[in-house]
Amino acid sequence: MPEGSRFEIVSREDFSDATFLLEIRHPMMARAARPGQFVIVMSHEHGERIPLTLADFDRARGTITLVIQAVGKTTREMQQGCRVGDYLYGVVGPMGVPSHVAGVRKAAVVGGGLGVAPIYPQARGLKEQGAYVVGILGFRNRDLIFWEDKFRACCDELIICTDDGSAGIKGLVTEGIRRTMEVHPDLDQVVAIGPPVMMKACAEATRPAKIKTIVSLNPVMVDGTGMCGGCRVTIGQKVKFACVDGPDFDGHEVDFEDLQVRLRRYVEDEKAALERWQGQCRMDHHPN
C-alpha cells in the first residue's frame, strides 16, 4: 500500500538555530493551495500529526514550503533529521478554508515570530488581488530576520519591528499597526499571524477603529478534517473547529483566554517527551 514516504524534501534553509525551512515536492498541493491554508505533517511512521501553516507554494516548481520552529520533540527531531532528498512519512493538505484575499483595497499583514512565514502567502495573495499591502514583521533582533526581500517584493510598505531596536523600529508589531493606522486611516483589513498573545494584542489594537482583523488559529489537532474536535476554539460564544471552520477567524470575536488554556493542554507531555528524546540523543542511541 503506498502509505506515506513519497514527500521528498527538495531544499532546506536554516534561518537561525531554531527556525528552518523545508521545501517539499507535492505538485498537486502546490496547485491547490491558497493563502491561509495549512498542512498536517507526520515526519515518521510513529510520529505525531502536527499542523503547520503553509509558508509558500510554488506551482511552477511543484513544491510547498514550510517554515518550522524547533520547539518540541517532533520539530527538533525534524530539525536534526530532515535533509534534502529525505522523505517525510505523511503530508496532507491543503487544509482549512482559504483566506479571503479578494476585494480588499488596503491591508496590513502582520507576522510575529513563527507567524512571519505563514503571513507571506496572504501578503502575496492580497497583492495579486490588487490590494495596497503594508507588511509588518516582528522579530526579536536583526539576526533572526528572514525573507525581507520576499516581503519587499509583494508589499507596498514594509515595517520591521525588533524587540531591541537592532533593525527597523524598536517595539512590538502593535507599534507597527499603530503607525500604519495613523498613516492609512482607510485601512480596511488587518491579518495577523503569530503567537496567541500577539494576535490578541493586534486584535485589541484595531478594535477601537473597528478595522476588520483576521487571525489564524493553530491549536492542537489530530486529523485536521473535523473528525476529532481537538482544535475547537470559542468564537463569539460559539464553539468552532479551527481545522474545518477556520483557521481564519475574526480576531475581535476570538476568545484568546480559551485558546491559550487549550494550547497548554499537552505542555507537560511535550516537555517529558522532549526530555526523554534529548536523553536518548545524549546516549547516542538515536537513529540518524
Next chain:
Amino acid sequence: MAKKRTIRSIPQQRTPVGEQDPHERARNFAEVNHGYHRDDAVRESERCLFCEDPACVAGCPVGIDIPGFIRKIGEGDFRGAYQVITDTNLLPAICGRVCPQENQCEGPCAVGAALEPVAIGRLERWVGDQAIAEKWFKVPPIERNAFRIGIVGSGPAGMACAADMAKAGCDVTVYEAFHQAGGVLKYGIPDFRLPNEVVDAEIANLTALGVKFECNTLVGRLFTIEQMVTELGFDAVFIGTGAGYPRLLNIPGDALNGVLSANELLTRCNLMRARDAGHDTPMPMGRRVAVVGSGNTAMDALRVARRLGAEDVRCIYRRTEAESPARAEELHHAAEEGVQFHWLTHPIEILGDDRGNVRAVRCIRMSLGEPDDSGRRSPVPVPGSEHDLEVDLVVYAIGTNANPIIGQTSGLALDRRGYIACDDDLATSLAGVYAGGDIVTGAATVIEAMGAGRRAARSMKAYLGLRDTDVVYRDARPAAADLLFGLDPAERNFVRVRATRPPGPRPS
C-alpha cells in the same frame, strides 16, 4: 443431514465462546473474545434449522446467505462457507466482530423464539479468521474494462464499494485523508474489539483485487469532487467520508482542558497508538474519567479509558439502560470491566480548576417523561437533584454532525442537516457521483455502511452500463440480493445514463 432438524433435535445450548478474564483484559488491548475453535463452529452450525424462508437473511443489511454458509460449515467445507459469505460480504472477519447481530440476523432467528438464537456472528467471524489464517482469499477472474472509479474514504462503505467495482473490472482508486487506510475500523474501533491486523488483512485482499489506496489525500481540498469527474478522469465517484464533526453538549466548561470527543480519544489511542512506547502522540489520560453517552462509541471510550489505567470510569447517560443505544454485549463487557453506570443523569456544567483543567462534572438527575419522536421516553430534569462527580477527564460520545468539507468544496446538494442528498439509488445531484454511509444517513453501523457501498456500486455499474458480474447472476439465488437492492430481476442488465442535473434541491 438426512433427518430434518427440529427445535427439539438441535443442541439446546448455544456454544459458548472463550473470553479474556475481565480483570485481566481491563489492563490490555488484546481481543476480549477469543472466537470459536473448529469444533465449536461445527457444533454451533448444527443448531441451524435451515428455514425455508430464512428470517436471518432478511435481517442482514447485505443479505448474506446465512443458512447456506452454516450448511457448508456443518459439511466440513469451511472454504465453501467462506465462498458463500464472500458472495455478498467481502469482510466477514470484520462484520463477524462488529455487527449488532442481536438486531440483525440473530434477532429474528427462528431458533431464538424458543432457545438462544444461532450464534451467526461468531460463526461468521470464525470463517473470516480461518480465511485470513489459511489465505483463502482468491482473486476471482476479472474482465478488465476501461472505467476508472474514484472512491473518497477508505472506511467500510468505501471498502465495500471498491471491492464490487474492482470485481466488475474497473480501475479503482480509494482516497484516504489519514496516513493509513481503514477509516473508522482503524481510528475508531479499538483493538480489543477489532484488531488492526484484521483490518489490514481485509485491505490486503482489496489490494489483491487491484484496488489502489492513496493515503494522505484530503478530497475536497487537494482536489474537488467536480475535478475528479473532469480533470482527473474518473468515470464515476463514490463518496463515503463517514460521520465527522463530533457534537458537544454546549454547556459551561466545554472548552476546559480534559474535555474531548470520543473520536479524539479513540483516534489518539487506536490509530496514533499514543498508548504505545515509541509513538509520539500524547495521550490525554485521567485517573477519573466520565464518558457522556451510552452508544457503542461511548462503550469503546469507557473501555479504552479503563485500559489506559483510569481507576474510576463512569458512564453518564440521561435515559436508562433500556434506552441505551449500545449493544447489550458491549454494555455487559463494560460493566464486567468495572465501568460504573449513572443512568438518568445528565451533565449541566463542567467545573475547572484555576489552571483550566477539569476537576468535576455537575450533573442533574432525570426522570422519564412522555415518548419523543424517536419513540423513546424523553428525559426530564428532576429539580434540585444537582450533584458533582469528581473527574479529571470528560469524554463526549453523544453523536456527530455532518462533516462540512465536501459541502464547502463542491456543488453537491445537501439535505437540511448538511448530509449529502441522495436518491434511492444513492445518486447525488452530480451525474456519476454517488454517496453512502454515515455522510448520507448520519451515524449508523459498519455493516449498514458496507451495504450502502454495495448499493452504490450497483448503481454505478448500471450508470456505466456494466453488466453486473456479481455472483447473483450465476445461479438462482435471487432473494438476498434483490431484497437488498429492491431491483426487479428483469431490470438487472438495464443500462442507464443519468442526465446531468444542476446542483440544488431535487424536484420531489
